[in-house]
Amino acid sequence: MISIVVPTMWRFRPFLDFVQELVKVPEVGEVFIVNNNRTVTPIHPVLSHPKVSMYTPESNIYVNPAWNLGARLAKNDKLCIMNDDVIVDLKLFTRMDDWLGTDVGLVGISPGRPEWGQPAFTNGAIDIIPWNQEHTFGFGSLFFVHRDNWINIPPQLKIYYGDNWLFDTQLYVTRKPNWIITNCLFFSPWAQTTKSLTENWLDAESFVYSSICKSIKTA
Numbered sequence: 001m002i003s004i005v006v007p008t009m010w011r012f013r014p015f016l017d018f019v020q021e022l023v024k025v026p027e028v029g030e031v032f033i034v035n036n037n038r039t040v041t042p043i044h045p046v047l048s049h050p051k052v053s054m055y056t057p058e059s060n061i062y063v064n065p066a067w068n069l070g071a072r073l074a075k076n077d078k079l080c081i082m083n084d085d086v087i088v089d090l091k092l093f094t095r096m097d098d099w100l101g102t103d104v105g106l107v108g109i110s111p112g113r114p115e116w117g118q119p120a121f122t123n124g125a126i127d128i129i130p131w132n133q134e135h136t137f138g139f140g141s142l143f144f145v146h147r148d149n150w151i152n153i154p155p156q157l158k159i160y161y162g163d164n165w166l167f168d169t170q171l172y173v174t175r176k177p178n179w180i181i182t183n184c185l186f187f188s189p190w191a192q193t194t195k196s197l198t199e200n201w202l203d204a205e206s207f208v209y210s211s212i213c214k215s216i217k218t219a
Contacts, residue, residue: 001029002097002144004080005070007063009037012085012189016044023051025090027097029076034066064153064162071150079150081163083141089185095126096144105170108143108163110134110180111188119182131178139163139180141188149174154212159201161209172216 004022008015022028023046035041035056046052055069067081078100080093088109100107107128112121116135119127140163151169153162170176 001076002027002078002080002093002100003030003032003070003074003076004028004082004093005032005034005067005074006082006084007034007036007066007070008084009060010035010040010042010084014087015084016042016046018087019052020044020046020049021090022093023049025093027094030074032070032074034061034070036060036062036066062158064157064159065155067162068152071147071152074147077147078144079147080142080144083188085188085190086142087187088142089124089126092126092181092184095128099128100144100146102146102148103176104146105149105174105176105178106139106143106145106163106167107179107181108136108139108167109141109184109186110136110182111138111186112182113137119180121185122183124185125183126181127183128179128181131180134180136163136167136180138186138188139167141190142181142186145170149176154208156208156212157205160205164209165212168213168216 019031022031031052033054035054037060038056047054071079078097110118112118116137118134149170151173153165167178170178
């Protein structure tokens, strides 16, 4: 069974309608929502579904701490970290429940963007292939990992570089191979929450991550 962890600020209106479809998938055991904007929490019937649990902090804890929280509190060892502005083929969760184990690192979506030279979408069969230096655009919007391989994102990183940290620590710390999910039906309008942020966040966290990254690559 898979636990899906989704931090949200409720800015993508179809989000809960998609959750309503997710809970119908037998292999989805839980959708763990981190409500980072309690003042605008919508009313929707799926929020009372037995597979849905919601953690609501007093104030926004930001995306990377929310991922750490979800990885710690999720009911199942197979984790899916998903943005709240993603729509993806539901068959993917059935495939990943069968496929994901402790012998692999991160397994993330590659949406087939030609401008980044990613493997093209062809027929929607869902191909899971070893990462071979392909551009990882989109990877952080939907990825899977076994909880045994999770390494907490450092607290200095609140918004950016959480997926980079998890990707790099699989390669350099756990020594597990990363994989990409290609040829999969997928949609996202991208960055519905972070597009309103100032560059100061990115600049500050870029400096922090570059320092942290050196330490894990030379360990």
